[in-house]
Amino acid sequence: MPHPPSSPLTHNGEAIRTIRKLRNITMKELSGxxxxxxxxxxxxxxxxKRVSWELLNKIALALDVPLAAISRTFVANGRPPVAAADYLREDEAAA
Incomplete structure (x- = not known):
């Protein structure tokens, strides 16, 4: 269950999951x-649960995406939400 609006999250869980799955990375692999x-x-x-900026940065690095891709701060500031096609690498798009 997502946090209520009065308790803003720094991260976008759906984006993390979407990008992780696009990369064919398991939860066990990414968490490790x-x-x-x-x-x-x-x-x-x-x-x-909330995610620290430090952990959010580690996740972004592990997923090979910019921090903005998994951050709610950037979505709230008018940037579009994550679209799966935006984060496919060339080799993934060709497959």
Whole structure:
């Protein structure tokens, strides 16, 4: 269950999940790479818990996307939400 508007999140869980799946990275792999448990990653993807900027940056680096791609701050400032096609690498788009 997402946090209410009075408790804004810094991250976009749906974007994290979408990009992770586009990269064919499992929850176990990504959580291991960034140093958290799969349950913690699940909580982040489902927006049940806040994510620190430090962890958000680690996730962005592990997914090979700019921080803006998984940050709610940028969506709130008028940038469009993540579209799956925006984050396909050339080799992924060709497949």
């Amino acid at each position: 790479t960034v140093g958290i448990t799969p349950q913690s990653l699940s909580n982040a993807e489902n927006e049940r």
